Amino acid sequence: MSSEKKKVAILGGGNMGTALAKGMVASGKYIPADITLTRRNLRYLESMEKEGFQVTTDNAEAVAGADIIILSILPQQLDNVLDTIAPSIDPARHLFVSIVTGVMVEDIVQRVGQEVQVIRAMPNTAIAIRESMTCIAGSKASEENRALVQEIFEAVGETVEIEEELMTSATALCACGIAFFLRSIRAATQGGTEIGFHAADALRMAAQTAKGAASLLLYFQSHPENEIDKVTSPKGCTIAGLNEMEHHGFSSAMIKGIKTSSLKAEQLYHKEK
Numbered sequence: 001m002s003s004e005k006k007k008v009a010i011l012g013g014g015n016m017g018t019a020l021a022k023g024m025v026a027s028g029k030y031i032p033a034d035i036t037l038t039r040r041n042l043r044y045l046e047s048m049e050k051e052g053f054q055v056t057t058d059n060a061e062a063v064a065g066a067d068i069i070i071l072s073i074l075p076q077q078l079d080n081v082l083d084t085i086a087p088s089i090d091p092a093r094h095l096f097v098s099i100v101t102g103v104m105v106e107d108i109v110q111r112v113g114q115e116v117q118v119i120r121a122m123p124n125t126a127i128a129i130r131e132s133m134t135c136i137a138g139s140k141a142s143e144e145n146r147a148l149v150q151e152i153f154e155a156v157g158e159t160v161e162i163e164e165e166l167m168t169s170a171t172a173l174c175a176c177g178i179a180f181f182l183r184s185i186r187a188a189t190q191g192g193t194e195i196g197f198h199a200a201d202a203l204r205m206a207a208q209t210a211k212g213a214a215s216l217l218l219y220f221q222s223h224p225e226n227e228i229d230k231v232t233s234p235k236g237c238t239i240a241g242l243n244e245m246e247h248h249g250f251s252s253a254m255i256k257g258i259k260t261s262s263l264k265a266e267q268l269y270h271k272e273k
């Protein structure tokens with residue numbers, strides 16, 4: 001069966017669940033009626049319902065009507081949801097995709113049955129505009145199901161297949177990474193405002209500059225230092241500013257932040273057990 005024909009239940013229609021649903025529809029491979037979103041407070045899904053998505057508070061009912069179940073609740077909400085849906089799971093039909101941070105495939109199958117196929121995916125919020133970097137791990141799933149999940153996420157951005165043991169690292173680098181790069185754009189905006197631009201103009205200028213920097217790397221497939229070397233004129237203002245940032249720990253702060261996020265991601269589910 002091709003992915004277009006599959007019915008999807010997204011359990012946890014919050015930030016990621018709704019962004020993923022919108023991205024899937026924007027890809028043209030799904031229509032809103034194919035996708036059911038669940039959450040306890042349906043008031044927040046009214047706009048999705050108006051767009052034609054199915055919405056319900058009943059996770060078991062959503063599972064019963066779907067082929068692909070996407071877990072998009074918080075780590076601390078997972079056990080409760082899995083226990084509720086366990087009786088409705090048909091391992092021959094259902095494919096589970098978990099985007100829940102810090103939860104291993106083994107954690108899920110231990111709760112719902114070893115025969116259930118589970119693939120982990122770690123997208124980021126750019127999935128809403130089909131620009132996600134999604135890391136996928138599911139070496140125990142069938143090739144057909146892995147291809148299916150890859151197809152879903154390739155329609156909403158770039159994908160890379162990784163070993164599951166690297167999933168928390170992927171979370172820090174790519175999912176949390178959106179916030180890290182956004183904060184650096186905000187900082188650039190603050191600098192731009194201090195040197196003369198209105199904040200809104202500075203933000204637009206900084207965001208397009210950041211997009212240009214990332215695009216250079218992706219287009220030329222080059223190393224950042226190659227591109228930096230082209231900007232830093234001898235005795236110039238770029239190297240003066242860059243070195244000042246490094247004296248204040250710019251690279252070090254990013255590296256330490258990513259390591260801290262990765263450690264935290266690892267503890268989100270297991271620490272509370």
Ligand SMILES: NC(=O)C1=CN([C@@H]2O[C@H](COP(=O)(O)OP(=O)(O)OC[C@H]3O[C@@H](n4cnc5c(N)ncnc54)[C@H](OP(=O)(O)O)[C@@H]3O)[C@@H](O)[C@H]2O)C=CC1
Pocket residue numbers: 011012013014015016017038039040041042044059071072073074075077080081099100101122123124125175176
């Ligand atoms: N935000 C991000 O950038 C990324 C997040 N992730 C992971 O994705 C998952 C979701 O994150 P995010 O969307 O940001 O979190 P949100 O808190 O925005 O979404 C979680 C949703 O789950 C719903 N929920 C809670 N309990 C239940 C339940 N029993 N049944 C159905 N729905 C329920 C909540 O709604 P209500 O309270 O109304 O029930 C809420 O809307 C997390 O595990 C996170 O770690 C992964 C990649 C990126």
Ligand SMILES: O=C(O)[C@@H]1CCC=N1
Pocket residue numbers: 101171175176
């Ligand atoms: O902050 C979090 O825990 C989630 C996981 C990755 C992005 N947001």
